[in-house]
Amino acid sequence: MSYPTVRNRRLRRTSALRSLVRETVLSANDFIYPIFVTFGHNIKEEIPSMPGVYHLSMDRLEEEIRDVIAAGIQSVLLFGIPEHKDAIGASAYDANGIVQQAIRAVKEWAPELVVIADTCLCQFTDHGHCGIVHVHEATGTAEVDNDSSLDLLVQTAISQAQAGADIIAPSNMMDGFVLAIRDGLDEAGFSDIPILSYSVKYASAFYGPFRDAAHSAPQFGDRKTYQMDPANVREALREAESDVAEGADMLMVKPALAYLDVIKLLKEQFDLPVAAYNVSAEYSMVKAAAANGWIDERAVVLETLTGMKRAGADLIITYHAKDAARWLKGEE
Template sequence: MTARFPTARPRRLRRTPALRRLVAETRVRPDELILPVFVKEGIDAPRPVPSMPGVVQHTRESVRKAAEEAAEAGVGGLMLFGVPEFKDERGSAADDPGGVIQLALRDLSADLGTDIVLMADLCLDEYTSHGHCGVLTPTGEVDNDATLERYASIAVAQAAAGVQVVGPSGMMDGQVGAIRAALDQAGYTDVAILAYAAKYASAFYGPFRDAAEGAPQFGDRAGYQQDPANVREALREVELDVGEGADMVMVKPGLAYLDVVAEVARTSPVPVAAYQVSGEYAMVEAAAQNGWLDRERVILETLLCHRRAGAAQVLTYWATEAARLLR
């Protein structure tokens, strides 16, 4: 039996900042953070994203500076999203060797080497004229198996450009297996896969769609992204992705789905990441601008909550700033 009051006084270990740090159960380190960045083709200066204060669509040159700043702050990784100048039905720019992401990856590989982990989102929504994450059938449905062929080609193109980790985010059945097979066949056995294994059809993505210019032109993505009501489904998706060769798995969104993060972390044999998405970011920034909360404390507290739930890595638009605060 444990001691009781008045012998037991848990407040003893809360009396000073030094004591609280000494007994803290969870910590956040800069190298556990991943910075999502948007690279837009055809602009000559960074373009602010109105719904995400402080976030911009980068030029090929400005993303190099942002990457260098992130690396200097100790951020663990970058996740690149491409915004092409021209889009078509099949998202041809996604695997074009001269496409915006492939060029950025080559630049950053040359600049940074292995100082920071270079990741790239692997999907089609930013590249297709219709804004869906895959190839469409004549009736306007997303064709799962035809999309896998496109994902395999994109993975090889990103690997050839220097990516270290690909992040398939389209929630197509079999996507991890198709990508792993294509990478291995092309000789890129060292390229890792961070699977968006539990990506929900969430209302928290609105600002991201402004930044990536990837909103669907019709319908929605509920036919392939997960129902927010389901947890067991997430565990099944994780199991399938790991079985197909995923090296890491992700839950997206993060903060509103910390119960899912915890369940996945409890059962996953591979590292688990969580994505602190655009809507979560925008809400905090808006409240802070109105003076309704302490911005820096909330940033660090939300990151701590992701880690406490079991996320080994957190994708966050505050990665560079938070890394500096933590150091």
Template sequence: MGFPNQRLRRLRQNENIRRLVRETDLSVNDLIMPLFVRPGKGVKQMIPSMPGNYQMSVDKLVEEVKILEGHGIPGIILFGIPDKKDEMGSDAYADEGIIQQAIIAIKKTVKNILVITDVCLCEYTDHGHCGFVRRDDRTGNFEVDNDMTLELLVKEAVSHAKAGADIVAPSDMMDGRVGAIRDALDEGGFHHIPIMAYSAKYASGFYGPFREAAESTPGFGDRSSYQMDPHNVTEALREVSLDIGEGADIVMVKPALAYLDIIRIIKDTFDYPVAAYNVSGEFSVVKAAAEKGWIDEKRVALEILTGIKRAGADMILTYWAKDAAQWLKK
């Protein structure tokens, strides 16, 4: 049958019909809000390149998490800006580290939201790289030492679990880190703590605003020797396969918008819980265009988030989580 028997516009003619035949539904249940915590008291410092997002002291962070809980958002992910940085990133795994303090404070006050913690060293090292760096004094070249870094990441993940984290999320892209963290969590009695692995994390140009927010810009070189080449697809499948084999409970694709094909392929190949990180650059370009009046932020943001969900993501880490939760209620 052809025209006029097949008129696809019949099912588009009003909102109620469109709702009935809608194939993808974006929900508050899909959203995870990234938050940045720093030392101090009463601090809520705007991040210039990410309007509406802040570096917050623990007391202000707890207030914000209460608001997010009230909007029905199921989870947050925490990033820390420490009091001091050193080559070993020691504040990342200190009992009194900024993330550990934040977890404890949130858990005392907020009862119905998941606390996910980013497990990486880039925010805590004085050089800004995601692991322990070895330098060759003769050539000036540097190398991130994979296996030495694993020892530090394990300490960080276990310290987060001890403080009360619900999920740990290693984002460093070191080989073998999921297995090392899983073994350490199990040995420490934390069998119940899931791992959300940044499995396909690409060396992307979309991370710029985040590096301002987390104060984690590399002091030299870049992260191309450990984050993935944006040109590669099958490598992402290998990374995900390895992480699942090592015990990851959720796998992540980061960024999201330029990698919707990767999200879809991973979901179809593994049929595993998939997270997608709608990263800072993806957020900030929309904010900037909306501020100039070029686009409707709400409409575009919800379209982007729906596209990520349609590609196969089960959950979306996004700086629009708070706004989207309110938009979706209306």
């Protein structure tokens, strides 16, 4: 049958009808809110390239956590900016490191809040890479050594679990990192702590503002030898398949907007929850356009996040989380 018997507009006639047949429903329960914790006292400094996002010292963190809970968000992702960096990122796995301190504090203030720890070395190394850098004597060239980096990533994950992290989220893209961390957590008595793997993390141009926020830009070269080529999609399946086999509990695609097809593919191919990371430049572009009066920020953000969920994301990591959660409740 076709027109005039079929009239698709019938189900769009009123707001109530549209709500009744809506296929994708966005909720604050879908959101994970990233937070940047730094050393020092009484620090709440707005990140210039990410309006509305702040560096927070420990003594200012609780007010942010209370704000997150008031918005109805149930999970946060913690990033730390250490006071000291070195070649092996020792602050990443220090029991009294900035992330470990933040985890313990948040779990004390809000035990019900799901605390996710980003597990990587880039914010803690003086060279800004996600693993240990070795220089070849013969050629003088430097490269990130995959296997020697795994031991330190395992130490980092264990220290975060010991501090009270509910979920470990390794973002380093080393081969075998999920298996190494799963084995390490299990041996340390944390077999019940899930791994949210940055399974499909592209070497993207959309990370610029985050690198400003986390002070994690590489001091030489780039991350293209371990992060994925943006042109590849079959490789994404191989990466995710490896992580599933190694014991990942959830899979992530990062960034989100330019990779909705990849989110959909992972959702169709695997039966694990899929997370989308709505990354810093995706956030900052919306903020810049809204500040210039070119777009309706609220409408664009909610449409964008709905698109990520429609593509298959079960979880969305987004800097818009607090605003979006309030907008969904009808607040301004």
